[in-house]
Amino acid sequence: TQRKIVLETTSTSFPSSHKKIVAPKDTPYFVENEFRLSSAESFIDVHDPATNNLVTRVPQMSKQELQEVIRSAQKAFSSWKNTSVIARQQVMFRYVGLIRENWDRLAAVITLEQGKTVADAKGDVLRGLQVAEAACSGPEYMKGEVLEVAKDMETRTYREPLGVVSVICPFNFPAMIPLWCIPVAAITGNTVVLKPSERAPGAAMILAELAEKAGFPKGVINVVHGAHDTVNFLLDAPEIKAISFVGSNKAGEYIYERGSANGKRVQANLGAKNHALILPDAERDQTLDSIIAAAFGAAGQRCMALSVAVFVGETENWLPELVKRAKALRVNGGFEGESDLGPVVTLQSKARIERLVASATNEGATIPLDGRGFKPDLYPNGNWVGPTIIADVKPSMECYREEIFGPVLSCITVSSIDEGIELINANEYGNGAAVFTSSGIHAERFRKNIEAGQVGVNVPIPVPLPMFSFTGNKRSVAGGGSNTFYGKPGVNFYTQLKTVTSKWTSRDVGPSKMALSMPT
Numbered sequence: 451t452q453r454k455i456v457l458e459t460t461s462t463s464f465p466s467s468h469k470k471i472v473a474p475k476d477t478p479y480f481v482e483n484e485f486r487l488s489s490a491e492s493f494i495d496v497h498d499p500a501t502n503n504l505v506t507r508v509p510q511m512s513k514q515e516l517q518e519v520i521r522s523a524q525k526a527f528s529s530w531k532n533t534s535v536i537a538r539q540q541v542m543f544r545y546v547g548l549i550r551e552n553w554d555r556l557a558a559v560i561t562l563e564q565g566k567t568v569a570d571a572k573g574d575v576l577r578g579l580q581v582a583e584a585a586c587s588g589p590e591y592m593k594g595e596v597l598e599v600a601k602d603m604e605t606r607t608y609r610e611p612l613g614v615v616s617v618i619c620p621f622n623f624p625a626m627i628p629l630w631c632i633p634v635a636a637i638t639g640n641t642v643v644l645k646p647s648e649r650a651p652g653a654a655m656i657l658a659e660l661a662e663k664a665g666f667p668k669g670v671i672n673v674v675h676g677a678h679d680t681v682n683f684l685l686d687a688p689e690i691k692a693i694s695f696v697g698s699n700k701a702g703e704y705i706y707e708r709g710s711a712n713g714k715r716v717q718a719n720l721g722a723k724n725h726a727l728i729l730p731d732a733e734r735d736q737t738l739d740s741i742i743a744a745a746f747g748a749a750g751q752r753c754m755a756l757s758v759a760v761f762v763g764e765t766e767n768w769l770p771e772l773v774k775r776a777k778a779l780r781v782n783g784g785f786e787g788e789s790d791l792g793p794v795v796t797l798q799s800k801a802r803i804e805r806l807v808a809s810a811t812n813e814g815a816t817i818p819l820d821g822r823g824f825k826p827d828l829y830p831n832g833n834w835v836g837p838t839i840i841a842d843v844k845p846s847m848e849c850y851r852e853e854i855f856g857p858v859l860s861c862i863t864v865s866s867i868d869e870g871i872e873l874i875n876a877n878e879y880g881n882g883a884a885v886f887t888s889s890g891i892h893a894e895r896f897r898k899n900i901e902a903g904q905v906g907v908n909v910p911i912p913v914p915l916p917m918f919s920f921t922g923n924k925r926s927v928a929g930g931g932s933n934t935f936y937g938k939p940g941v942n943f944y945t946q947l948k949t950v951t952s953k954w955t956s957r958d959v960g961p962s963k964m965a966l967s968m969p970t
């Protein structure tokens with residue numbers, strides 16, 4: 451029952467139609483550096499969001515299969531941990547090269563399963579690849595500290611890997627999120643059990659295939675499948691020492707609690723409601739273009755998507771121009787060159803987004819641009835929602851309180867920068883916030899007072915590059931945000947400090963004195 455995964459494009463250039471990508475009928479899991487078909491009794495169908503054609507089926511793996519994978523990862527740990535960090539780094543160099551070589555192929559499967567445009571899918575891969583590139587300097591971050599603390603005595607610290615770690619991923623960045631974790635966990639000497647989203651597993655499968663090609667030994671990188679039952683199994687498995695989760699609040703808060711209660715380290719990045727504050731001294735064209743790109747790119751299915759525009763004073767008059775620019779966006783299948791945004795991921799997502807837009811009208815908001823009911827000619831069966839703008843939004847409305855996660859921008863007007871900051875701070879999410887202004891004084895005031903983890907100044911989606919870390923705030927992270935992804939904090943998350951104090955005294959110093967009290 452073993453077979454190789456055949457997720458590949460038949461041409462080296464981007465496919466112009468879906469027919470050129472072949473996905474396996476059933477997505478295999480990956481253990482011992484090979485793909486195996488699950489003997490699962492139930493499967494989750496993955497549909498192409500542009501056509502709703504079946505792409506592949508994802509197995510709800512059995513407990514026995516999951517245990518077999520964890521056992522393999524556990525077995526691989528002691529030799530991987532004891533492989534020199536320089537040897538691990540060599541594997542990582544090769545992995546980086548292979549991801550770059552397979553960039554188009556990864557992007558194509560993301561578009562097929564998840565719907566985003568090919569250009570945007572390439573960005574998804576690149577942002578993950580950059581983490582892998584930065585992880586090549588992992589040895590630098592792993593260096594310990596040493597100090598002579600007393601005569602003949604020194605204390606030194608070592609960073610040691612934790613063991614088997616598990617990564618539970620969302621659907622919206624099928625390459626980037628696995629790559630936020632695999633490289634950092636593996637370079638530091640851990641072994642990895644990754645569970646991709648059951649809605650977009652293909653990129654993770656290619657990343658697994660490339661891991662084997664790069665030279666990761668058997669058992670170091672593993673991929674399992676399934677939904678809640680698989681997650682519960684991973685949360686309860688005593689061999690798993692840490693959980694990295696990215697996804698919704700509903701799942702993440704539960705996962706944080708259950709994983710922590712089981713004594714595991716948990717890092718969990720959750721939902722968002724990102725605001726942009728637009729000041730009258732902002733550069734108008736650049737600001738409007740930035741807002742459009744950040745609100746509607748990836749059909750709004752980014753945790754750093756801009757979902758609320760807060761106009762200060764007379765900038766509310768910019769709304770008609772904003773609507774005009776949003777209307778000009780091309781909504782189409784992600785493989786079509788003429789496409790700015792693709793479909794949303796599932797029919798359920800589409801229904802949820804449409805329900806929230808309807809709730810806005812019911813609660814007194816206005817809809818100057820309504821994308822409901824839109825269908826591109828070539829793809830009548832897809833999950834389409836065109837760019838939608840809701841105006842006159844109030845913080846009490848459901849469309850403001852809920853994360854919409856679609857191509858919908860809510861607009862609010864306030865009278866001053868302070869009122870805007872107060873409004874944004876009152877929102878329970880705190881992933882990102884941006885200010886648009888040409889005043890350094892205003893920008894500084896915003897930067898100092900805003901309660902958001904990622905702040906943009908004339909930058910709409912300020913996702914930090916991998917030499918920094920992804921630093922959400924408030925309910926956008928579980929556990930107060932102490933365990934952030936990638937960068938130096940990512941290395942800290944996947945390693946345990948060991949602090950060793952040693953004393954070496956030469957024999958000729960005379961007899962030692964016994965002391966039972968603490969040294970003073």
Ligand code: NAD
Nearest residue numbers: 619620621646647677678681697698701719720721722753
């Ligand atoms: P999701 O929470 O539905 O799924 C994420 C993962 O959790 C999947 O692997 C899924 O199988 C699992 N899961 C879902 N419900 C579960 C449950 N009840 N019990 C156990 N496991 C469960 O999220 P999604 O819809 O795939 O992704 C979109 C969400 O992710 C949005 O809320 C978005 O803001 C968030 N997100 C956050 C970040 C960030 O860094 N803050 C990045 C990307 C996405």
